[in-house]
Amino acid sequence: MPEGIWNKCPECRNTSTKEEIVENMWLCSKCDHHFRIDSPEYFKILYDDNKFELLFEDIVSKDQLKFEDLKPYKDRLVAAKKKSGFNDAISVGVGKVNGKKLVTACMNFAFIGGSMGSVVGEKIARGIDYAIKHKLPFMIISKSGGARMMESAFSLMQMAKTSAKLTLLAKAKLPFISFLTDPTTGGVTASYAMLGDVNIAEPKALIGFAGPRIIKDTVKKDLPEGFQRSEFLLEHGFLDFIVDRKELKEKISDLMGYFRK
Amino acid sequence: MHFLEFEKSIETLYEELEKVKTSQSKTEVDMSSTIEKMELKIAEERKKIYANLSDWQKVQLSRHPNRPYTNHYIEMIFDKFQEMHGDRNVKDDKAIIGGFAQLEDQTYMIIGHQKGVNTKLRKYRNFGMANPEGYRKALRLMKLAEKFNKPVISFIDTPGAYPGLEAEERGQGEAIARNIYEMMNLKVPVMCIIIGEGASGGALGIGIGDRVVMLENTWYSVISPESCSSILWRSWDYKEQAAEQLKLTPKHMHKFGLIDQIIKEPDGGAHSNPKQMAKTVKRYIKKVTEELCAIKPQDRINQRIEKFSQMGFYNEDAKA
Numbered sequence: 001m002p003e004g005i006w007n008k009c010p011e012c013r014n015t016s017t018k019e020e021i022v023e024n025m026w027l028c029s030k031c032d033h034h035f036r037i038d039s040p041e042y043f044k045i046l047y048d049d050n051k052f053e054l055l056f057e058d059i060v061s062k063d064q065l066k067f068e069d070l071k072p073y074k075d076r077l078v079a080a081k082k083k084s085g086f087n088d089a090i091s092v093g094v095g096k097v098n099g100k101k102l103v104t105a106c107m108n109f110a111f112i113g114g115s116m117g118s119v120v121g122e123k124i125a126r127g128i129d130y131a132i133k134h135k136l137p138f139m140i141i142s143k144s145g146g147a148r149m150m151e152s153a154f155s156l157m158q159m160a161k162t163s164a165k166l167t168l169l170a171k172a173k174l175p176f177i178s179f180l181t182d183p184t185t186g187g188v189t190a191s192y193a194m195l196g197d198v199n200i201a202e203p204k205a206l207i208g209f210a211g212p213r214i215i216k217d218t219v220k221k222d223l224p225e226g227f228q229r230s231e232f233l234l235e236h237g238f239l240d241f242i243v244d245r246k247e248l249k250e251k252i253s254d255l256m257g258y259f260r261k
Numbered sequence: 262m263h264f265l266e267f268e269k270s271i272e273t274l275y276e277e278l279e280k281v282k283t284s285q286s287k288t289e290v291d292m293s294s295t296i297e298k299m300e301l302k303i304a305e306e307r308k309k310i311y312a313n314l315s316d317w318q319k320v321q322l323s324r325h326p327n328r329p330y331t332n333h334y335i336e337m338i339f340d341k342f343q344e345m346h347g348d349r350n351v352k353d354d355k356a357i358i359g360g361f362a363q364l365e366d367q368t369y370m371i372i373g374h375q376k377g378v379n380t381k382l383r384k385y386r387n388f389g390m391a392n393p394e395g396y397r398k399a400l401r402l403m404k405l406a407e408k409f410n411k412p413v414i415s416f417i418d419t420p421g422a423y424p425g426l427e428a429e430e431r432g433q434g435e436a437i438a439r440n441i442y443e444m445m446n447l448k449v450p451v452m453c454i455i456i457g458e459g460a461s462g463g464a465l466g467i468g469i470g471d472r473v474v475m476l477e478n479t480w481y482s483v484i485s486p487e488s489c490s491s492i493l494w495r496s497w498d499y500k501e502q503a504a505e506q507l508k509l510t511p512k513h514m515h516k517f518g519l520i521d522q523i524i525k526e527p528d529g530g531a532h533s534n535p536k537q538m539a540k541t542v543k544r545y546i547k548k549v550t551e552e553l554c555a556i557k558p559q560d561r562i563n564q565r566i567e568k569f570s571q572m573g574f575y576n577e578d579a580k581a
Binding site for chain 1: 422423424425426428429430431432433434435437438439441442445446461462465466468469481482483484489492493494495499502503506507508509514517519565566569570572573574575576577578
């Protein structure tokens with residue numbers, strides 16, 4: 001999300017004001033570059049009149065392992081909260097999209113790189129419970145570097161936990177829309193992000209299991225242009241379609257219509 | 262015999278023992294009491310070292326080149342095995358093997374990561390790093406097991422899913438995700454046994470079961486200590502600390518409730534006595550098969566889903 005008054009597009013170097021970008025749904029007015037945005041922006045785009053209810057906001061991370069690398073995890077959590085204004089790397093909202101109710105769990109990249117720890121898993125789990133209870137469709141907007149290392153195997157097991165819960169959503173015959181945005185990698189790709197009844201993505205988003213740097217180090221050659229971008233995944237059969245942010249709301253609304261009984 | 266750096270004192274004793282044995286066969290003088298004493302000393306020394314292993318040393322042990330791999334357990338435990346190849350789509354992945362196995366009157370479906378025992382085979386097996394077709398082969402075999410009502414046993418031993426170009430093209434993430442999802446709902450009993458390295462998604466891709474257990478000198482984590490060191494410490498030199506911080510040992514994992522049981526290894530680790538190790542695993546498999554078969558399929562699935570749904574820690578107070 002652009003921060004200063006003037007912002008340069010990382011793609012085409014076009015300079016525009018923050019207002020202009022916000023006005024244009026956080027897209028570059030010249031080249032349509034999708035700036036990275038988090039849950040408040042996506043909820044604003046999706047929900048009618050920006051009206052929605054945030055759910056499970058009282059669930060916050062705990063440093064169970066007393067993990068410490070160059071900095072204690074505990075301090076990282078405090079700093080992340082202060083810097084991003086989010087309680088964790090995901091926010092769950094419920095509201096109406098063109099009058100149709102939808103539960104959305106949207107990842108916040110600004111909180112420790114959108115990393116998936118226990119809180120992300122628990123909020124998705126509760127979001128699914130909520131959707132089942134109220135018979136509502138469920139969407140996850142992924143934007144994450146993967147599992148949160150500071151929660152070690154607990155974060156790994158969130159892949160299992162969220163997938164387990166998705167099987168219950170499927171049994172209730174409720175749709176799961178997986179919307180992948182830049183970036184979606186690691187354990188998030190290897191669990192819920194790839195398990196949608198429909199998998200859709202924003203243009204040019206980086207999507208993959210292993211990160212490009214690791215792959216480059218492993219295969220010891222340059223990666224082809226466009227490797228692991230949305231268009232590449234669409235071509236290889238892992239996405240249903242790519243959606244421009246400007247069409248997002250209508251497309252989601254349409255999908256909900258198709259899924260309706 | 263391969264000795265790890267912390268086993269140097271045992272290596273010296275072994276060399277001495279070998280010398281005595283050679284001179285006995287040359288001179289034909291009976292030295293059996295000396296040999297016996299030396300063997301005892303080795304056993305004691307080994308016990309001492311193994312009682313105080315650091316987390317990093319356990320990681321090293323899990324990678325010991327003489328450690329039994331999936332094929333060894335299959336050979337030592339089962340009466341018969343028929344390997345089955347291919348994902349019916351792309352190719353046969355050599356890093357994951359699988360097939361029907363017979364143990365007395367019970368048929369199982371076995372799947373497992375496979376590492377190689379020498380340089381050539383290690384390469385052939387891609388160091389136990391599977392591609393998407395490996396996970397898809399595993400899923401095909403598990404579905405086959407489900408159709409004919411055979412319990413599934415998964416042997417986990419991987420440094421991670423392969424981070425390659427083609428792996429990404431063919432959907433490494435999707436393959437692992439699909440397996441996790443489908444394994445949650447398999448109608449047959451599933452046991453997962455971590456026999457070596459349990460590295461991240463690559464392990465979890467065949468790691469969802471009614472019972473998930475770890476052998477004593479293995480590890481399970483979201484990332485290897487080396488990679489964790491390189492990312493969080495921005496240097497490869499902090500693997501020991503990373504291993505400690507990740508709390509990746511069976512003891513921690515069991516305390517956290519993330520695995521169901523720890524299976525004891527023989528003194529000196531699985532590689533020092535593979536036969537005894539296999540015997541212990543065999544006993545475990547037989548016992549758990551009985552336990553799991555006594556539960557109705559739907560209850561088993563519900564319990565499996567419930568178990569994984571409970572995993573995680575958090576506070577429920579925004580002011581905290």
